[in-house]
Amino acid sequence: MTCEQIRIGMAEYLAGRMSAGDRAAFLGHVDHCEACAAEVEEFTALWRDLDDLPLPMPSTRMLPRFRAMLHAYERSSRPSNLAMMPSRPWMWGALAASLFVGGLLAGHYLGRNSAANTEIASLKTEVEGMRQMVTLTLLQQQSAGERLRGVTWSNRMERPDSAVENALLTAVNRDPNVNVRLSAVDALQKFTANPAVRRALVDAIPVQDSPLVQIALIDAIVPLGDASAGSMLRQLAADPHANEAVRKRANWGLRKLGVA
Template structure:
C-alpha cells in the first residue's frame, strides 16, 4: 500500500504541475534577507513533501501540518503530495487532514475536481462527510453528480446519505443543481 502510494506520488510528480493551474513564480529576491526567506520557505515545502512520503502516519500528519503552516508557500509539489495523501493514504486521519488542508484551496478548480472525484473512491464515511462539507462550502458545481450518487446509494452509511442530501439542498439554494 505504502509502496503503491510512493509510486503514485512519483508518477504524479513526474506529471508536472498541472494541478496548480499556474506555476508559482520563480523567486526574485531583491536582497539577501528575501533570498534567505524564500530559501527557508522552499525548504519547508520540501520537508512537507518528504514527510508526506514517510512510513508512519504520524510523520505524514506532521508533513500536512508543515504544508499548511503559514509561511509555507503553495507549490505544485506540496499540492500534489496533499492530493496523493487524500487519495491513497492508508490511515483515515491522514486523509482527513489532507482533506482539511485542500479545502483551503477550493478556489482552484483542479482542487475542487480532486475533492469531488475522491467522493466516489473514498471508503471511510468520516472522510466522505468531510469532503461533502468542503465541497458544499466551496459551492462546487463538480460535486453535484457524485453527491446525487451518494444520496441514493443503498449501501452507504446513513450519515453520508444525510450529509449528501443536505449539501445538495445547500447547493440548490445557491442556484447550483447541475454540473
C-alpha cells in the same frame, strides 16, 4: 551512510540541496539511528526558528557616537589649521587607521539595510523551499505521525505549490491512515481556488472507503457553491451501500447547493 556522514550532510539536507539519492540514503540512516534522528530533529527545529529570528538592529547610540567621532575628526583635520596636522609619521599612521575604521563602520552601517533586505528575501525563499521539501519528505514516511506532521507543515507555507498540492491529493486518496486523510482534506481547503483541486476533491468522494473522510470532503466542497458537485452528491445520496450518515450529508449538500 555513517553517523559521521549524516553530520557532514546535515546542512545540505536542511537547505534542500541534497540529490534524491543522497536524501534517500540520509533518511534511510536517520530512520534507523535514534541518535541521528534526534540530531536531525534538533537541527530542523533550529532551522525553523531561524526564520522567526528578528534581524538585529544597530544600537540607537551607535549613530550619535559615530557622528561625534566624525565631528571631532573633522575639527582636528581642518586644513586651515595646519598646526593641528600630525607632524610625526606614526601619527599619520594612526590617522590612516582611524579613517579606515571609520570607513568600515560607515560602510557597514549605512549599507546594511538594503543588503539585509535582499538577504531576508532570499532566506524567505529558501525557507519556503525547505518547508515544501519537509512537507513532501514527511508525507512519504512510514509512520502516520510523521505523515500527519507533513500535512501540518504544508499549512506553514505561504504560497503552497503544485508539488505540495499533488502530495496532499495523493494523501487524501491513498494514505492508509484515516486521520492523515482527514487532515489532508483540511489542508487542501486553501487550494480550492484551483478548479483542478475542486474537481479532484469531488472525484475523491466515491473512491474513499472512510465515511468520515467522505463527510469531510462533502463539507469542503459544498461551501464553495460549485454546482458541478451536484451529480456526484446525488449518486452518493441514492447509493444504498453508502454509509447512512454520508447519504444524509450528501442530501444536506444538495439542499445547500440548491440542486436537490
